[in-house]
Amino acid sequence: MTLDQLRIASRRSQLAMVQTNWVKQELGKRHPDLVISVEAMATQGDKILDVALAKIGDKGLFTKELEAQMLVGRAEIAVHSLKDLPTNLPEGLMLGCITEREDPADALAVNKKNADYQLDTLPAGSVVGTSSLRRLAQLRHKYPELIFKDVRGNVITRLEKLDSGEYDCLILAAAGLSRLGFENRIHQIIPSEISLHAVGQGALGIECVEGNPEVLNVIKSLEHKPTSLRCLAERSFLRELEGGCQVPIGVNSKIESEELILTGMVASLDGQRLIRDEKRGSINNPDSIGIDLANSLKKQGAGEILQEIFEAVRPEA
Secondary structure, eight states: OOOOEEEEEEEOSHHHHHHHHHHHHHHHHHOTTOEEEEEEEOOHHHHOOSSOHHHHOOTTTTTHHHHHHHHTTSOSEEEEEGGGSOSSOOTTEEEEEEOOOOOOOEEEEEOGGGTTOOGGGOOTTOEEEOOOHHHHHHHHHHOTTSEEEOOOSOHHHHHHHHHTTSOSEEEEEHHHHHHTTOGGGOOEEOOTTTOOBOTTTTOEEEEEETTOHHHHHHHGGGOOHHHHHHHHHHHHHHHHHTOOTTSSEEEEEEEETTEEEEEEEEEOTTSSOEEEEEEEEETTOHHHHHHHHHHHHHHTTHHHHHHHHHHHTOOOO
16 A cells, blocks of 8 residues: 555644644655645643643643544644653554754743843842743752743743743753744753753654554654664653653763663752763663663652652642
C-alpha cells in the first residue's frame, strides 16, 4: 500500500504552527507526491490561561486533543514540542520520529530598562516571569533574592507583558524564540550549571498511530539519530521518576564518541533542596542510562521531594 495523503494534527498557537509547517515543508521535499494537510485546533493548555500550569494537571495538557484526532482516523500524525509530550502515550499511539534539536537551553529576555543586566547582576527584588516549576525551583536555588511571578500566554503575549513593565525579565526556551524569529530577544543563554533544561526541549516529536508502516516510513525521513538517542535517555529518566512536564525535573545530555552522558536534577519548589547527578553509558542503551540516573536520584531523596510537590500543586478538580 502506498500512502497518498498525510493529515497533520497541530495546536493552533503561532509557535506550534511554525513547527508543524516546517515538518510539512520538509516532508514535502522528501515525498513530493504526498498530499499533506494540517488540521489545527486548540488544546486544553491553550484555552486555560488564568491558572498555573501545574494546577491544571499535565497529563496530555497540550496533546490530548491532537491524539484524539489520530485515534478516530482524522489525522495520521501529530507534531508536538517534544517537551510537552507525556512519556506514557495512549494505547495505539507511538512516538514515531524525533527531529534534529535546536539549542535546548533556557534563555533570559529583558525589557529596555534592564538591558545592562544578566541573571547574576539583576538587582534584588527584580520580577522574573516563568510558568515553569523547573525553572522556578532552579532559579530560586541560585537567586533567592529575586521575585518570581507566573506568566501565561503565547510567546508574543509574554514579551508584550515584559515590555509593558509587568516583569523585569522572562525565562523562555531559546528554541522557541529562535523559531519565531525573536533571536534578538535572547539577552542571555542560561548555562546548564544554573538551569538544566526540560526533557526533550528544543526537539520536535512526531506522534503516529501504531501499526501503520507506510506513515512511519514517511516520517522517519526526518529522524535525527543523535537527538533521538539523547531525548530517549531524557524521557526514560523522566518516566522512571514518574514525573510530568510540570514538575521541577531538569536534564542535560550530550554524546561524546560512543558514550551518552546524561545529567539530571530534581528540586523542591522553594529551591532549598536540589539533587543533581550524572550517568553515562553506551549510546546503544539510552533507556538504561535514564533509568540508572533516576534510581540514583531516588536514593538521594528525589522521590520524597516529588511527592511533596505533587501534594502542594495537586490539580484542582
